[in-house]
Amino acid sequence: MQKVDYIIQADYVLPMDDRLTVIHDGAVAVKGTNILEVGTSKEILNKYTSDSILRREESVVFPGLMNTHTHAAMVYFRGMADDLPLKEWLENHIWPAENKWLGPDFISDSVGLACLEMLKGGVTAYNDMYFYGDAAGKATKRMGMRAVLGVGILDFPSKSAGTIDEYFANAESFIKGWKGDSLITPCIAPHALYTCGPETLKRARHVADTYDIPIHIHLSETRWEVEEITNKYHMTPVEYLDSLGFLDKKVLAAHCVWLTDHEIQILAQRGVGVSHCIESNLKLASGIAPVVKMLNAGVKVTFGTDGAASNNDLNILSEMSTAAKLHKAVSGDPTALNAQTALLMATRWGAEVLGLGEVTGSLEKGKAADLIIVNLKKPHLTPIYNIYSHIVYSMRPSDIEMVMVDGKLVVNDGELLTADESEILSKAKNWSKKILEDCG
Numbered sequence: 001m002q003k004v005d006y007i008i009q010a011d012y013v014l015p016m017d018d019r020l021t022v023i024h025d026g027a028v029a030v031k032g033t034n035i036l037e038v039g040t041s042k043e044i045l046n047k048y049t050s051d052s053i054l055r056r057e058e059s060v061v062f063p064g065l066m067n068t069h070t071h072a073a074m075v076y077f078r079g080m081a082d083d084l085p086l087k088e089w090l091e092n093h094i095w096p097a098e099n100k101w102l103g104p105d106f107i108s109d110s111v112g113l114a115c116l117e118m119l120k121g122g123v124t125a126y127n128d129m130y131f132y133g134d135a136a137g138k139a140t141k142r143m144g145m146r147a148v149l150g151v152g153i154l155d156f157p158s159k160s161a162g163t164i165d166e167y168f169a170n171a172e173s174f175i176k177g178w179k180g181d182s183l184i185t186p187c188i189a190p191h192a193l194y195t196c197g198p199e200t201l202k203r204a205r206h207v208a209d210t211y212d213i214p215i216h217i218h219l220s221e222t223r224w225e226v227e228e229i230t231n232k233y234h235m236t237p238v239e240y241l242d243s244l245g246f247l248d249k250k251v252l253a254a255h256c257v258w259l260t261d262h263e264i265q266i267l268a269q270r271g272v273g274v275s276h277c278i279e280s281n282l283k284l285a286s287g288i289a290p291v292v293k294m295l296n297a298g299v300k301v302t303f304g305t306d307g308a309a310s311n312n313d314l315n316i317l318s319e320m321s322t323a324a325k326l327h328k329a330v331s332g333d334p335t336a337l338n339a340q341t342a343l344l345m346a347t348r349w350g351a352e353v354l355g356l357g358e359v360t361g362s363l364e365k366g367k368a369a370d371l372i373i374v375n376l377k378k379p380h381l382t383p384i385y386n387i388y389s390h391i392v393y394s395m396r397p398s399d400i401e402m403v404m405v406d407g408k409l410v411v412n413d414g415e416l417l418t419a420d421e422s423e424i425l426s427k428a429k430n431w432s433k434k435i436l437e438d439c440g
Contacts, residue, residue, distance in 0.1 A: 001047065002047060002049070004031040005030055005032065006028075006030040006052045006054060007027055008027060008055075008061055008373065009025075009027045009054065010056060010373060012026065012387045013026025013027065013028060013060070013061045013062070013363065014061070014363075014387065014388075015063075015364060016343065016347045016348045017363075020344070020388075023039065025042075026040055026041060027039065027041040027043075027044035028363055028371065029044050029050075032407055033368055033407040033408075034368060034369060034407065035363055035368070035369050036365065038364065054402065059374060060373070060387055061363070062343070062347065063347040063360070063361055064124025064360070064403065064405065065121070065124065066347060066360075067123045067304055067350075068275040068302040068353060069252070069304025069305070070114070070126055070129075070305050070306060071128065071129055072111050072128050072130065072307075072314075073114065074110075074130075074307030074308055075113050076101075076110040076431050077094060077308070078308040078313075079309075080093065080094075080097065081309070085284065086221065086284045087224060089310065094309060100438065104134070106431065108135045108139045109424075109427045110431070111140060112143060113425070114314060115143035118314050118316075119145060119405075119410055120400065120411060122317065122397065122403060124360070124403060125148070125356065126147050127214075128216075129152055129191070131159070133149050133170075133171075133178070133186070137178055137184045140183065141184060142419060143410070143418050143419055144408055144410040145183070146183045146360065147183065148216070148355075148356070149174075150187035150189025151170060151187070153189060154191050154195050156195070171188050171207060174186055175213060179211060185356065186213055188207050188215055192219070194228050194229065201244055202245075208250055214251075214252060217254065218255055219241070219255060220255060220257055220259055220263075221254070221255035221258075221281070221286055222284075223258055225237065238263035239262070242266050247267070247272050248270050248271060248272070250355070251270075253275070254275040255286070256289050257286050257288065258287060259293075267299050273299075273300050273302060273349075273354070274300070275301075276304065276319075277303075277306040277311075279305070279306075279311050279318065279319055280305065280306035280310045282322075291337065292336045300349045300353050301345055301349070302345050302346070303319040303346050305319060317397060320342045320343065320346050339386070339389045339392040339393065342392045343388055369407040370404065370405050370406065371403075372402065372403050372404070373400070376399075381395065398414070401413055
């Protein structure tokens with residue numbers, strides 16, 4: 001009998017492996033940061049022993065969810081400028097607020113709130129695009145969460161940098177300081193084609209190649225953006241990026257709402273990952289991404305929330321449910337984007353498009369123990385005929401009882417273990433008072 005740190009048992013274990021296996025009365029053996037084995041309870045208990053056997057009556061265990069596109073610190077702008085078109089929302093409200101308030105303390109406190117919300121919603125890793133990466137990285141590590149943190153790049157001054165050279169100097173400093181960290185993966189994030197010119201995009205591509213890191217960019221989010229780029233470069237946005245040699249499997253493109261069939265083929269050929277942010281796109285009336293076409297072409301589509309200023313939450317369970325149902329309606333096909341595919345997009349594929357597929361995203365031997373236990377003993381989860389269906393169409397963040405990241409319990413019985421939740425909420429209220437007073 002081998003001694004392990006944890007044995008986690010549940011009525012259902014979903015490894016999210018290639019066969020989309022469902023293990024009834026399953027268990028996961030965890031030692032250190034990693035998973036040693038996944039199998040039936042009988043198999044695991046015959047081989048392993050532990051002082052910490054976590055068993056929840058009527059429960060399911062599956063990999064932690066991946067939020068592949070967000071701006072975590074924007075939780076402090078949640079609900080500040082709702083019901084506006086993207087361009088007006090961004091230029092007249094969000095950018096001025098950022099120029100007024102952004103700084104290391106703001107980022108540290110707001111990222112703490114974002115991580116609290118995501119962890120309690122079963123998200124164990126997120127992909128970010130924002131500023132002051134050191135503050136975000138430290139806050140995320142304190143919370144015990146995994147993240148790919150993209151340093152934002154723009155062609156115009158902001159609170160974080162005055163020149164393009166300063167943006168890139170900040171990015172390289174952050175990359176060198178965090179590369180190799182167990183939880184934080186540095187990334188470079190040129191904001192979009194309408195905020196970054198060709199030389200900036202090529203420079204970002206060079207940095208990604210030099211340091212072997214991911215690239216995170218907004219792409220074809222609005223009809224206005226597509227018209228702007230097409231008029232300027234006489235190519236569609238994807239064609240334009242491809243002409244620059246920008247696209248490959250390192251790239252995670254957020255939104256991808258307004259794509260032609262030819263652009264979808266380019267994304268598939270180049271291995272570009274896509275983050276589908278359906279609720280933000282709906283709220284900003286940006287449109288509905290051709291997800292079914294992308295999936296059929298072989299593009300790996302995943303789920304992102306976008307920032308809480310445009311969503312207004314960081315709930316990947318909700319993104320899954322909305323997307324799976326909406327794409328059935330718009331395609332006229334009730335079999336489109338089924339529950340198994342939706343959960344795959346939210347877990348294993350999410351890790352793979354971020355370059356973390358060898359680390360997380362599924363429950364397999366040798367991978368990090370990033371997982372969640374969900375209480376199924378709820379009226380809205382009863383009775384059970386198909387566990388995948390319940391997760392995608394019925395489950396809520398409040399059903400999640402335990403969250404483990406890198407072999408460490410960060411949420412237990414619904415309570416955060418890594419920080420003081422009341423302190424995080426108190427800081428958020430104090431910041432909101434300052435922001436509200438400034439707005440008059």
